Amino acid sequence: MKRFLPILSNFWKIIKVSFGVILFACNSQTEKQIGKASPNLPDEIADSVTVISTDKNNIEYELTAVHIEKFRKKKLTVADSVFIKTFNIDGSVKSTISCNQAEMNETENILVGKGNVIVKSENGVLKTPYLIWNRNTDEIFAKNGVILERTDNIIRGSEMKTDINLNNIKMLKVSAEGKVNEKEIDW
Numbered sequence: 678m679k680r681f682l683p684i685l686s687n688f689w690k691i692i693k694v695s696f697g698v699i700l701f702a703c704n705s706q707t708e709k710q711i712g713k714a715s716p717n718l719p720d721e722i723a724d725s726v727t728v729i730s731t732d733k734n735n736i737e738y739e740l741t742a743v744h745i746e747k748f749r750k751k752k753l754t755v756a757d758s759v760f761i762k763t764f765n766i767d768g769s770v771k772s773t774i775s776c777n778q779a780e781m782n783e784t785e786n787i788l789v790g791k792g793n794v795i796v797k798s799e800n801g802v803l804k805t806p807y808l809i810w811n812r813n814t815d816e817i818f819a820k821n822g823v824i825l826e827r828t829d830n831i832i833r834g835s836e837m838k839t840d841i842n843l844n845n846i847k848m849l850k851v852s853a854e855g856k857v858n859e860k861e862i863d864w
Contacts, residue, residue, distance in 0.1 A: 719746035801827040
């Protein structure tokens, strides 16, 4: 029996050391995973979101989105399935914007709409795959093909610059279909 005692003692030492190595190895991996997040991960993630922006007592806009990811360092918010209502001072709806995805640059106060972008106002409907809305000036720039619908008229172009109300329109490479009232044409 005395012969087996040193062997058993060594066996238990090997078991203890192995257990300690496994225990510390697992801990260091867990700390690495928890302690360092990828720089590409958002700081905040939310689903079914509604954001209301006000200026004193007036609602400026209401944004709803299915999913939002916020990146604080980049000052960027990315939202999916977006619908925005802008309001006049009296509380009536000025215009609406919907798109598949929106990126909001908080530093420059610019929204970029991507995928099936539709802007509606009392002056018509704008459809485009890509839109930039400067919220400081309420200017809209649309590119990659635009369609503007007003009453029975459809105007197509490659790019367009206008305001959120779809007034003061400048369009490139224009084609149109519909009824023309000669009084409205400035030859």
